[in-house]
Amino acid sequence: MGRMTPSTIELPVTDDDYRIARYAAAAIALTVAEAALPSPLPGIKPGLANIIVLVVLARYGWRDAAWVSLLRVVAGSLVIGQFLAPGFFLALAGALCSLAVLALAQHLPPRFFGPVSASVLAAFAHIGGQLLLARVWLVPHDGVFYLLPLFATAALVFGAINGLVAARLLDAPVAAPVAVKDGS
């Protein structure tokens, strides 16, 4: 990378910002990779980026997880060319509902409930938010709810798998902190 010219505007960048940006970049990469996968039904996706959100939630708390999730939705949609398209709003509605549920789920007793529970609950909140927005805005007819079983099955399967992957990542010994190189 070439050296950048000194900026005239100094925006203080904290360690928090670097950390959130790194995790958000990982989540965006997974979103882009996933966009290449064929989907049997629009809206049914593995949601791999949520693994990152779950890891961040467990390690750094809800605020960071919300930043990563929302940055992922906005920047991810910019990268795949869906920004402000219907899919963007569906993803946003799903992410907001998931975050609301995760805010509650993080208070479950950790002795009994791990990342898999958080993941499955968030996945159901995700399809709930998407279906509600689709019903109110895109398909103003109760017919969308006939698809609920398919979406619920996907939420259960992918929620459980993503939760297991997140649990395994969290179970691993924490890697040596990655040095932040900001070129200065």
Next chain:
Amino acid sequence: MKSSVPDGLRELLAQAAGDGHAPWRTLLRPGDWLLLLAAGVFVAASYPLLWRGGTADRAIIKRDGEVVTELALSVARKYELTGAIGTTVIEVQPGRARVLSDPGPRQYCVQQGWLTRANAVAICAPNHVTLQLAGRSGQNGAYDTLNY
């Protein structure tokens, strides 16, 4: 630049590939099993929604285009209605309904037999009587046809 993979992702991938992991099932805590079970039951219970969408749960009987009565398709009964040229008898059984007899000359609505699907309709035009089934979402009645 060493690679185009973001740092955070590389870190996570390195961890995922690492050895010394506990078996997968130990990653699930007791509440997780319970929640997965509950979610599985919810998903299984939601499947009938997908296939029961087209079933009817009530019969709407109209004369001159105005609703005379609505009968639930849960109890067997007969309903007599006096129309323009005589009496139409409608028979309801659990899950279905038909026009049992009608004074019309050509008996089209009688020959239609049992109606079982939501929005199915039998029209006894000479007597100005219609029998229509409706499903759980009554909104479908707002359309005669839909095409895309």
